[in-house]
Amino acid sequence: MLETLHMLADGFSVAMTPMNLGLVLFGCFAGTLIGALPGIGPINGVAILLPIAYSLRFPPESALILLAGIYYGAEYGGRISSILLNVPGDAGAVMTTMDGNPLAKQGQAGRALSLSAVASFFGGTLAVVLMTLFGPLLARFAISFGPAEYVALMVFAFATLSSLVGRNSTKTIIGALLGLMIASVGVDANTGVNRFTFGIPDLFSGIDFLVVVIGLFGIAELLALVEGMATDTLVVRAIDKTFVSWKDLIAVRWTLVRSSLIGFIVGVLPGTGASVASAVSYGTEKRLAGASGTFGQGDIRGLAAPESANNASAGGAMVPMLTLGIPGSGTTAILLGALLMFNVQPGPMLFSQHPEIAWGLIASMYIGNIALLVINLPLVGLFARMLTIPHKYLIPVIAVLTFIGTYSVVGNSFDLFMMLGLGVFGWFLRKLDFSLAPVILGVVLGGLFEDNLRRALSMSGGDWTILFESVSSLALYAIAIAVLFLPLLMSRRQKRQASDLGEE
Amino acid sequence: MIDRIFAAALFLLALGYGCVALTLHAPFQYDPLGPETWPRLLALALAVASVAMARRPDSDPDWHGATAIRSLLTIGSALLAYAILFEPLGFILSTALFCTLTARYLGADWLRSALFGVGMGVGGYALCAWILALNVPAGLLPL
The missing domain is CATH 1.10.287 (Helix Hairpins)
Known part of the structure; x- marks a missing residue:
């Protein structure tokens, strides 16, 4: 415990250097702006700005502090368009529209915005505290993991992904497989054999992670915006003078605690991020409130729950990324990829080998959450003005940013075409109700998954039973199977209950 | 289907x-x-x-009719043209051209589109190449 505090103090000395402090503040500010733009969420913001952060040659901890600031800043900002526009700023803010927009319609937009800012702060801060306490413990436990355990961990990650993300689990699995296939292109590092390069020199070093990320989350998003322009008409509600009261906060105190814990736990689970966390917490609060709730018509609990949960999940998702090297959400998959670009291998050794990265990031998140609360209460009007930026200018600006991003890192036209191709493909996948987070998880984890599998089998001389030998890996497979079949069983039981009711 | x-x-x-x-x-x-x-x-x-x-296929998505498809195809071709011209013309010219035309297509008037396009090209180059020292192509212009 004392050691943890000591490390945290070291982390603060990293995060408090003028440059890093500036980057935290800038990241949080930019993140809130990006989150407030309807449709553009944390994952798109981080994807579009990652190459620029990379080309500026920041040290890895500074780049990570900046990108993480954009990530949780955008989770704060997402609520603004949910409340004022009834359009979620990002996937994690979908549930915020349910009670946030009715409040705004009743002339209480100011109260809704300030209450949700406090809820976001509570969720975000509780998550960082939990991360400080449990992160190092998990890392210490995971340090004993060998290749076989890592294979089990990957299987577990993809199992939770397929059962919790998206509506169609087959499509989630297909998405992850496509990502793994994209990762398999290029020269095999162990044997030097070319795989799926078809003699194209640009493919020898593999499909660049950045190009995939910008294509799937920059270009595909842009195409979705173009499509939306042809169909949507939006009404922006004005911000009024109402403000959150202590009475409101006392009324939602247990909602905040419960939802933040739910958000953190869902965030820690591999692959599941803000959207699952806010949906689960909203459902829980609605059920607990029972008849006393006016959920859907402007219940403040219905607003506090998803906002604290989605911010807590952003912190939770960092835990497996830093300690295991397995991202907890789509956005942390990009952060993980960013660390790999800096030649930093996230995983249990990160806390001991690169404490300045792990602890610097954690410390910066304490600062960032306070900064976000401070800038979100008085400046909410400024962010709300972002909602009125016309798409006719926003769309070309995003396009230019994606081009700068790809070109400045890769430096050739081939990858611009690849980025556009992947963007069209990503748009098509989204159209068919595929979620893109599993694809990026597949891309990031592909190399790690294959390496560990091959290393495990080298150790056993080709005997596959090595994968099922240790207690840790067996436990992981057991949880993976449980996670896969639990939702099936639950929905069957619900159906049976429903049919029982029908017979009565 | x-x-x-x-x-x-x-x-x-x-x-x-x-x-x-x-x-x-x-x-x-x-x-x-x-x-x-x-x-x-x-x-x-x-x-x-x-x-x-x-x-077990899902039901078909909503394609939002011919207008949406047409604007997607137009913006898609504009992006492709931008990618083709990005290196040969350089950042300033290709970006100014791309931004002017897309803003105009998406509903801005000619004057605003042109101002926006030139601003993005010149301002973007100044910010990226001179202030941030990023690698962006100079192209035809002697910079």
């Missing part, structure tokens, strides 16, 4: 990917799996998953 067609395409992808994976062979190999086992596993898994997808 589109789900079934896409599932069929994925099945073909799995077949093609699997066939290429069958030809992989390492001259010297130190591990029992080699470079070929992992892609074969992936091909098999994708084949199974695509069959599962074809058996």
Whole structure:
């Protein structure tokens, strides 16, 4: 415990250097702006700005502090368009529209915005505290993991992904497989054999992670915006003078605690991020409130729950990324990829080998959450003005940013075409109700998954039973199977209950 | 329906990917799996998953009619043209051209579009190349 505090103090000395402090503040500010733009969420913001952060040659901890600031800043900002526009700023803010927009319609937009800012702060801060306490413990436990355990961990990650993300689990699995296939292109590092390069020199070093990320989350998003322009008409509600009261906060105190814990736990689970966390917490609060709730018509609990949960999940998702090297959400998959670009291998050794990265990031998140609360209460009007930026200018600006991003890192036209191709493909996948987070998880984890599998089998001389030998890996497979079949069983039981009711 | 067609395409992808994976062979190999086992596993898994997808397709998405498709095709071609011209023309000229035309197409008037386009080209280059020292192409202009 004392050691943890000591490390945290070291982390603060990293995060408090003028440059890093500036980057935290800038990241949080930019993140809130990006989150407030309807449709553009944390994952798109981080994807579009990652190459620029990379080309500026920041040290890895500074780049990570900046990108993480954009990530949780955008989770704060997402609520603004949910409340004022009834359009979620990002996937994690979908549930915020349910009670946030009715409040705004009743002339209480100011109260809704300030209450949700406090809820976001509570969720975000509780998550960082939990991360400080449990992160190092998990890392210490995971340090004993060998290749076989890592294979089990990957299987577990993809199992939770397929059962919790998206509506169609087959499509989630297909998405992850496509990502793994994209990762398999290029020269095999162990044997030097070319795989799926078809003699194209640009493919020898593999499909660049950045190009995939910008294509799937920059270009595909842009195409979705173009499509939306042809169909949507939006009404922006004005911000009024109402403000959150202590009475409101006392009324939602247990909602905040419960939802933040739910958000953190869902965030820690591999692959599941803000959207699952806010949906689960909203459902829980609605059920607990029972008849006393006016959920859907402007219940403040219905607003506090998803906002604290989605911010807590952003912190939770960092835990497996830093300690295991397995991202907890789509956005942390990009952060993980960013660390790999800096030649930093996230995983249990990160806390001991690169404490300045792990602890610097954690410390910066304490600062960032306070900064976000401070800038979100008085400046909410400024962010709300972002909602009125016309798409006719926003769309070309995003396009230019994606081009700068790809070109400045890769430096050739081939990858611009690849980025556009992947963007069209990503748009098509989204159209068919595929979620893109599993694809990026597949891309990031592909190399790690294959390496560990091959290393495990080298150790056993080709005997596959090595994968099922240790207690840790067996436990992981057991949880993976449980996670896969639990939702099936639950929905069957619900159906049976429903049919029982029908017979009565 | 589109789900079934896409599932069929994925099945073909799995077949093609699997066939290429069958030809992989390492001259010297130190591990029992080699470079070929992992892609074969992936091909098999994708084949199974695509069959599962074809058996239980979702309902068709809303394509939002001809206007949406037309604007997607237009912006798509504009992006392609931008990618083709990005290096030869350089950042300033290609960006000014792209931004002016897309802003105009998306509903801004000519004057504003042109101001916006030139601003993005010149301002973007100044910010990226001079202040942030990023690698952006100078192209035709002697910069």
